[in-house]
Amino acid sequence: MNDTTHGIRIRPGGLADAPAILDMLDSAVVWMNQRGNTEQWGTTPYSQKPGGVARVERYTTENAPYIAELDGTPVGALVLDSGPSPQMPIAPAGEPERYVRLLVSDRRHAGLGIGAALLAHAADETRRAGVELLRVDCWAGGGGELVAFYERNGFAPTDRFLSGAWPGQVLALRVG
Helix, strand or coil: CEECHHHEEEEECCHHHHHHHHHHHHHHHHHHHHCCCCCCCCCCCHHHCCCHHHHHHHHHHHCEEEEEEECCEEEEEEEEECCCCCCCCCCCCCCCCEEEEEEEECHHHCCCCHHHHHHHHHHHHHHHCCCCEEEEEEECCCCCHHHHHHHHCCCEEEEEEEECCEEEEEEEEECC
């Protein structure tokens, strides 16, 4: 569907991709924890969190999932929605938008631009839908590395928020 750098191919996802997405999420928790980051996603594997499996299954059936593949193997996932999660304290945009509800890549393939390729695909999909605004929220703790990643990919910080004690940042990208 969409060939990008390093032979990454992005295709629509579905329920059959849920196990691969859960594996990526579980390995991301381990990777973050090994780096001393236990605040962003905690220490429990995503697949073992209450509601974690059901959430990923909903993402793949109720939203627009995309899978990045390298040589036919899933190495990243993106889920687009029409707005932020109702469980998050984030105000609607006040205009049509697409919203990145999930972005994860297989850490064994770090440095290949998987996340950047998926975000570029999200911008293309947003534009194709005739929508001008793409937003995402992320963890704003630690040294701000995740916010900086989105900024490097063209997003601008808008609103900060707290979900309990979890600091978050909303970022926006105009694509139209």
